[in-house]
Amino acid sequence: MEIISYVGGRPDNRQRSINLNFSTITKKLKKHGARKRAMAAKVAVKKPFLPSLSLDFTKISLKLKKLSFFASKNWWILPFAAFLCCIPVGIYKFAVKIESRANPLVLETEGSAEIDILNREMARFAMTSGSDVEDDGSIKGALISYNFKEPVTFTNYTVVKGDTISGITKKFNLNNISTIIAVNKIDNVRALNTGKKLRIPSVDGLIHKVCAGESVQSIGKKYSIDVIDILDVNDLDTETLSVGQDLFIPGAKLDKNVLRQAMGDTFINPLKTGSYRLTSRCGWRADPFTGVKQYHPGIDMAITQGTSIYAALSGKVVACGWSNIYGNYAIIDHGNGYQSLYGHMQKKLCKLNQEVSTGTKIGLVGSTGYSTGPHLHFTVYKNGKVVDPLTLIK
Numbered sequence: 445m446e447i448i449s450y451v452g453g454r455p456d457n458r459q460r461s462i463n464l465n466f467s468t469i470t471k472k473l474k475k476h477g478a479r480k481r482a483m484a485a486k487v488a489v490k491k492p493f494l495p496s497l498s499l500d501f502t503k504i505s506l507k508l509k510k511l512s513f514f515a516s517k518n519w520w521i522l523p524f525a526a527f528l529c530c531i532p533v534g535i536y537k538f539a540v541k542i543e544s545r546a547n548p549l550v551l552e553t554e555g556s557a558e559i560d561i562l563n564r565e566m567a568r569f570a571m572t573s574g575s576d577v578e579d580d581g582s583i584k585g586a587l588i589s590y591n592f593k594e595p596v597t598f599t600n601y602t603v604v605k606g607d608t609i610s611g612i613t614k615k616f617n618l619n620n621i622s623t624i625i626a627v628n629k630i631d632n633v634r635a636l637n638t639g640k641k642l643r644i645p646s647v648d649g650l651i652h653k654v655c656a657g658e659s660v661q662s663i664g665k666k667y668s669i670d671v672i673d674i675l676d677v678n679d680l681d682t683e684t685l686s687v688g689q690d691l692f693i694p695g696a697k698l699d700k701n702v703l704r705q706a707m708g709d710t711f712i713n714p715l716k717t718g719s720y721r722l723t724s725r726c727g728w729r730a731d732p733f734t735g736v737k738q739y740h741p742g743i744d745m746a747i748t749q750g751t752s753i754y755a756a757l758s759g760k761v762v763a764c765g766w767s768n769i770y771g772n773y774a775i776i777d778h779g780n781g782y783q784s785l786y787g788h789m790q791k792k793l794c795k796l797n798q799e800v801s802t803g804t805k806i807g808l809v810g811s812t813g814y815s816t817g818p819h820l821h822f823t824v825y826k827n828g829k830v831v832d833p834l835t836l837i838k
Contacts, residue, residue, distance in 0.1 A: 511526060577610050577780070578741040579826075581622040581703050591696040592670075595679040596645050598627075609633045609707075616644045622698035625706050626650040634708035634758065636777075649679070650696040654689040667696040704836075707780060710801055711836040713787065714822055715809075720747040725817060725831040741830045742785065742823030749790060749818035750763040753811040755800040756784050756822070756837070764796045771812025776800060784833075787821035788812050 506588070576584045601612065608763060609630075613621045625633065627650070628642050652663060660683045662672040675683065677694045696702075704710060724744035728737050761780035767773055770787030774794055777783050790810025811818045824833045 479833075518542070534576050543691070567664070578622055579704075580700060581620045581625075581697055583610060583613055583621070585617055592647065592673040593676045594646075594648070596647055596677050596692045596694070598646070599644045601642045601644050603636060603638055605638050607636070607638075609636060612642070612644070616830065617632060618644075618648050620648050620697050622703050622706075623648045625703070626698055630706055632708050645692065648697070649692050649693055649694040650675070652691045652693050652696075654685045654687055654691060656666070656687050658685065659683065660685060661828055663691065663693070667693045669693055669695060706758070710838045711824065712754070712835065713837050714753055714756045714784075715747060715751060715820060716750075716803070720745040721822075722746075726823075726830065726834070742787075742821055744819050744821055746817060746819040747809055748810065751803050751808055751818075753786055753789060753807040753820055754811060755794075755802060755806050756824075756833075757782065757803045758804075759799075759803045761794050761796055761798045761800060761806075764792060764794060767813060769814050771815065772807065772810065772831070773813075774806055776806075781825075781827040783825045785823040785825075787798050787823075788815045790818075790821060 475811050498751060521739050563719050578584060583775065596786060601616075603612070609621050609624060613619075613624055618624070622631075624630070624642060627645055630636065650667075652667075655661070660671050660674055663669075671683070673694055674680075674691060677692055697707070722743060723746045724740050726740060726743050728739050730824055731816070755776055757778045759776040759782075761774055762777045762783070763773075763775035765773065767787070770785070772789040773785060773787040774789070774792060775783055775785050787792060788810055788811065789807035791808045793804070793808070794800060794804075794806040822833050824831045
């Protein structure tokens, strides 16, 4: 019997009786649990998926044959592509080579006059800071004579501020700077510092260390010195010598090349490379167009534009500017009567009165002024006279 009660007069508010059959519910739950356990067991034993790797070698062989046939018919494609890639590189290298060629110039009268003015200016710098020493190390105007019959004596001296090797030589009445350089084994006069201890001999000469097999006669012949003078100056009673013995050789002097190196006058290549092309040497040459002989004060070193230019020797920049002939140029005073000129620079990297060391970067190779191609014009002066730079570059 169904009991119906009305609340609020609405039929959906009726309450129905709930009839629960627990035995049916229990059976359904057991059946559902068994189904879940069966599905879990299937998942546990299921193997991972492995794709089949079946290769059809017949199809692969056919594709390879087609590819080989295509390559045999179109073998030229790869070399042609490589050739196309090389064309820009070849064009660039050819352009650089053409650009690096500098040809001789025919200068107008106005240009030649400007060169004379610049050369006189170089000579003025040379005379201002000129050296009082000859190329063989002799002091200019020194006419001191010695008596090689007296034994040589040595005086100790300490270098003071303002001293120079030539000044010390004059102070002790010597004729040649190579005496002090050789006796004290000075490698570089420019590095002669205040406070350095020196041994100064009473006469000019060198110290020779006796080697095996040498005699007084052979040593005298080597230095063109009389044997008696060697014996008297060294206060020797016998001609017997021992290996390693020091002998003072009166009147002897250093070789010019050795002296120049000791004086710090050995120039470096201002381009620091041997890949340049020497288009003009120093000296008289016939003009390639007019045939008229002209003097070329320096050398022309053709090389790629923008190549670095370095100071060939330490010194001070005494001129830095523009010339209608040499374009951007710089002049460095190295002391001891030496100056160097660097012309046709694309860009100057040094300033007036700047102190530079050997190898300091001072500019870039260019083609400014009277020039048909990138190159460096390099001139060296010694006491106001042009010196062939090739004889100075080590």
